[in-house]
Amino acid sequence: MIRSFKTPFTRPQLGAYHSGVMQYHYRDMMCNKSPIDIALYLHLIHAVQPGSFIEIGTKFGGSAMMFRDVMRMYGMDTQVVSIDRRPPDVDDRFDGIRFVEGDVMALDRTFVENGLFDLPRPWVLSEDSAHTFEACMAVLDFGSKHLRQGEYLIMEDSVLAELDLADRFDGGPSRAIKTYLKANPNVYEIDTSYCDMFGVNATTNPNGYLRRI
Numbered sequence: 001m002i003r004s005f006k007t008p009f010t011r012p013q014l015g016a017y018h019s020g021v022m023q024y025h026y027r028d029m030m031c032n033k034s035p036i037d038i039a040l041y042l043h044l045i046h047a048v049q050p051g052s053f054i055e056i057g058t059k060f061g062g063s064a065m066m067f068r069d070v071m072r073m074y075g076m077d078t079q080v081v082s083i084d085r086r087p088p089d090v091d092d093r094f095d096g097i098r099f100v101e102g103d104v105m106a107l108d109r110t111f112v113e114n115g116l117f118d119l120p121r122p123w124v125l126s127e128d129s130a131h132t133f134e135a136c137m138a139v140l141d142f143g144s145k146h147l148r149q150g151e152y153l154i155m156e157d158s159v160l161a162e163l164d165l166a167d168r169f170d171g172g173p174s175r176a177i178k179t180y181l182k183a184n185p186n187v188y189e190i191d192t193s194y195c196d197m198f199g200v201n202a203t204t205n206p207n208g209y210l211r212r213i
Contacts, residue, residue: 008199025062043194044209048124048151054125057156068096080096127156154210159205173205
């Protein structure tokens with residue numbers, strides 16, 4: 001039985017919150033991260049001390065820039081990699097980030113062609129690409145094969161269903177998490193220490209902080 005994806009926010013609160021997230025910039029670059037999830041990532045990164053932080057879905061590169069700066073702030077020599085079908089044009093502001101062209105539906109090939117399986121461990125994998133059920137299932141399957149015990153997969157935007165947007169994504173991340181965990185109960189566990197830090201699923205990624213068992 002997979003627990004509810006419901007957040008503690010009322011629908012008007014959640015709508016206003018999501019609107020703010022969609023306008024959020026980091027260092028004048030579109031980032032689209034919620035303040036709660038930024039705090040959760042800060043906590044998780046410090047706890048895990050990742051050798052590599054791998055983001056799937058780059059957009060304009062603002063979140064990759066933020067994650068790079070977090071690693072530097074903590075004094076970590078973490079490799080930051082961002083994968084997208086159309087990586088952005090970059091300049092000196094993105095120093096230290098490796099942008100890779102790749103398809104969420106062909107991650108094994110992307111990793112092989114770019115030598116990413118040799119990235120230092122532990123890994124934190126952040127899925128923030130198409131948000132479709134199919135894409136999310138592909139990332140969950142990839143993580144089941146390649147993440148090691150104790151490493152993390154963060155499934156972004158599983159709040160879409162509560163925002164009445166899931167139909168646009170064939171059920172989206174929440175449907176994928178529920179489907180995958182029900183069929184594969186011994187692959188991931190929902191890390192409630194992150195999902196529930198500020199209240200039960202008080203995050204834009206409800207049940208989306210997944211630790212490899």
